Amino acid sequence: MKKESFLDKAGTRSVLASLVAILIGMLAGSVVILIVGLTNPSLGISGAWEGIRLVVGGLFATGRDTVGNLSFGFNPASFGNMLFRAVPLIMTGLSVALGNKAGLFNIGAPGQYLAGTAASLFVALSVPTSAVPAWLVWIMALLTGMMAGALWGSIPGMLKAYLNINEVLACIMTNWIAANAVTWIFDSSSLKNVLEGTKSGYIYKTSTVINDVIVDGVRTVAGTNIPEGAQVLSTRGGVATAKLGLDSLFTGSQVNAGILVAIVIAVVIYILLSKTTLGYQLKACGANRYAARYAGIRDKRNIVLTMALAGALSAAGGALYYLSGNTEFFWNTYQSLPAEGFNGIPVALLAINNPVGVIFSATFMSMLQICGQKLTELTAYNEYITNVIIAVIVYLSAFMLVIKTWIGKLRKGKAVEK
Amino acid sequence: MPFLIRQTLIYAVPLMVVALAGVYAERSGIINLALEGIMIFGAFMGVLFVRTVQEWGWFQAAYDAKNYLTLQGFCALAMLFAAMMGAVFSLLLAFAAINLKADQTIGGTALNLLAPAVVLFFIRILANQNTLNMYKDDAASWFMLKKSMFGYGRKEEMNFLGSTFVDKVYVATYICILVFIVMSIILYKTRFGMRLRSCGENPQASASLGINVIGMRYAGTVLSGALAGMGGFVYVLTTANCSANGDVAGFGFLALAVMIFGNWKPGNICGAAMLFGLFKCIAASYSTLDINGDGVYLLKNLNINTNIYRMMPYVITLVVLAFTSKSSRAPKAEGIPYDPGKR
DSSP: OHHHHHHHSHHHHHHHHHHHHHHHHHHHHHHHHHHHHHHOTTTHHHHHHHHHHHHHHGGGEEEEOTTSOEEESOOHHHHHHHHHHHHHHHHHHHHHHHHHHTTOOOTTHHHHHHHHHHHHHHHHHHSBTTTSOHHHHHHHHHHHHHHHHHHHHHHHHHHHHHHOOOHHHHHHHHHHHHHHHHHHHHHTSSOBOOSSTTOOSBBOOTTOEEEEEEETTEEEEEOSSOOTTOEEEEEEEOOOOOOTTHHHHSTTSOOOTHHHHHHHHHHHHHHHHHHSHHHHHHHHHHHOHHHHHHTTOOHHHHHHHHHHHHHHHHHHHHHHHHTTSSOOOBOOOTTOOOHHHHHHHHHHHHTTTOHHHHHHHHHHHHHHHHHHHHHHHHSSSOTHHHHHHHHHHHHHHHTHHHHHHHHHHHHHHHHHHO | OHHHHHHHHHHHHHHHHHHHHHHHHHHTTOOOTTHHHHHHHHHHHHHHHHHHHHHTTHHHHHHHTTOHHHHHHHHHHHHHHHHHHHHHHHHHHHIIIIISOOOHHHHHHHHHHHHHHHHHHHHHHHHSSSOBOOSSSOHHHHHBOOGGGGTOOSSOOOOHHHHHHTTTOBHHHHHHHHHHHHHHHHHHHSHHHHHHHHHHHOHHHHHHTTOOHHHHHHHHHHHHHHHHHHHHHHHHHHHSTTOBOSOOTTHHHHHHHHHHHTTTOHHHHHHHHHHHHHHHHHHHHGGGOOSSSSSOOHHHHTTOOHHHHHHHHHHHHHHHHHHHTTTOOOOTTTTSOOOTTOO
C-alpha cells in the first residue's frame, strides 16, 4: 500500500517520465546506428552492435583488447572527465531551470556563458599574480565573470520587462552580439597565445605563467624561460582551480574542485527557490505575472532579477570551465555559439527544472558526451549521434505531460488488473 | 553599386523566404522556432541531391553540352527536393504541437538541436569530414549565371541592369522571389489563405464556421517547413558554395526577427529582409566595397572594426524591436494548442 502511494506521487511520476524520455532517446540513437550499420557494408551488424554498446556503456569502455574486441571496465579518466564536463552543464542547466521556474525561456545561456568566459579570462590573465595571490585572482575572476553574465542576462530581462519584447528573440540576438563582442575584445587584446608557437586562435590557459619582460629596451612577454638579461616587470597567469586530490582519485582526467563548487551552487539555488520569499516571488511571477502583480509582487523587477541570476549562473559555468587551467578558449567565436549553453536546455528539461535534479541530468549529459567521444575513437561512427539522442530527449520533454498521463494510465490499468 | 545590390539580394532573398515560412506557421497558430533547424536540414538534403545527381554523371553531360537550361533545371529540382524534405522534417513539429499539444518553444528547440546532429552525423559518414561538398567542381561555376552565357566577351561589360541582375547571379534567387510573391498572394487573396489566417486568430470561431483547424495548422506548418527547407538550400547555394556543414549561422533566427520586425506581413517583411541583407552584405564585404565606383573603399577607410559590422544586424533588430514592440501585432492564438472545447 505504501509503495503504491510512492509511485503515484507527482515527483515520482516526473522522474519516471524523464527516464522514459532517456530510454526512448537511447533507443532512437541505437536505431540510427543500426540502420547506418546495415546499409554500410564496412560496418555491418557487428559494427552496429559495437556502436550500440558504446552509446550505452561508453563510460566504461577501456579500449580494444589484443584480439580487437571492445573491452569494458572501470575507466578513471572517463569518470573524471565526465565530472569535469558536467560542471558547465550543471551551471547552464541551473540557469535555464531558474528561467523556466520564473516563466522565462532562457535560450540566452550561450551568450551569458561567453560573457562569463571572457570576463573571467581577462581577470585571470591580466591581474599580476606577482602582486595578488593566485587563489584571490581565481575568486576575483569567477566573481567578475558572474557579474558580466548577470549584466548580459539582464539585457533581455529588461527588454522583456519594460518593452515587452519576447525574451526568446532578445536572448538569441544578444547571443550573437556576445559572440561578436567576445571575438572583438580578444582580437584587440594581448591575451592571444603567442608563447606556444603551435597554437593559433587560442587564448592562454589560465595556468600559463606569463612574464611581462623588457628585453633590450623592448617590452615583450616570456614564459617560464626568461631570456638572459631581461628585466621582469610583473608575472601574470598561473591561476587554476584547486584539484583537492580528485585528480589522484580519477587518474588521467581533468577533474578539479569545480564540480564541488557547481554542486554547492545547485544546492544554494534549490534553497533559494524553495525556501525563500524571493524564490516564491519568482515562481509566482512564472505562474502568472499579472496575478503576482495583483498580489503586490513587483513583476518587472523580478523578471530582470531572474534573467540577471540566470546570466550569472551560465557565466559561472564558462568561468569554472576555463579557469580549470587545462582548457583553452578559441577566441574567434563569432560564427558559432558554445554548445554548453544550448545543452543547458535539455539538462534543465530532463531535471524538470529541479536544481538538485540538474546535477544528475548534467552528469548524464556529460556521460553521453564521453560515450560519443569513445564512439569516435573506437568505431567508424562519430560523436554526433549523442546530439541526436539529446535532441530526441528534448523533443520528448516537450510533451512530458502526455508521457506523464500515459504513465498514470498505465498504473491505473495495472490496478484494475489486480 | 551593382555589386552591392546583387550581394544584398543574395543575402536578403533566403531571409525573406524563411521569414515568410515563419509567417505561414504563426498565422496558422503554431510558433515555428525550428526555422533554423529546418533550414539546416533542407540545405543538407538539397546538397545531397545535387551531389548524388552529379555522381550519376547527368550534370557533367549537361555541362559539357553547355546546356545551361538543364543545369538550372537540376538546381530547381534540388530546391524542390529541399522544400519537400523541409516539409517532412517540419511534420515532427506539427505532430508534437498539434496532436500532442506540446510546448511549441521546446518542440522547436528540439528540432533545432536535432537537425545539426543528424546532418553532421551523416555528413561525417558520407564525406569523412564535417562538410559535405558537391561531388565535383564548385557550385559557382555550375549554377551561376555569367555574362559569357549571353555572348559577352571577357573584356566586355554588361550595362548597369545587366551587371546588377544578370551577371553573377543565381536563377534560384529569382525563383525564390517568385515563390515569395505567389505564396504571399495565396495567404492574402485566396480562401485557403484567409482560412489559415483565421486559425491563428481565433481557432474556435473558425471551427464553428466549419473550418478544419487541425488540417489548417498542419498545412501552415508543413508549408512553413517547405519554404524554410528551400530557403536553407538557397542560402548554402548562394553564400556557402553549395556545401552543407550543419550550420546556417543563425539565419533562421534572424528570419524570425525579420518576421516580427515585418509585423507578420509579407510587404513589410520584404523591406525588413532587404535592410538585413544590406547589413549582412556590408559585414561580409565592407573592405572591398566601392559604393559609387570611384575606387575609394569608403567603409574600409572609416576604420571600424569588422566585428561591429557583424554585430549590426542583431543590434539593429533589438533596437527596432524596442521601438516597434508596442505596435507589433502577433497572431492572437499563436502558441496556444487548439482545444475545441474552449470557447
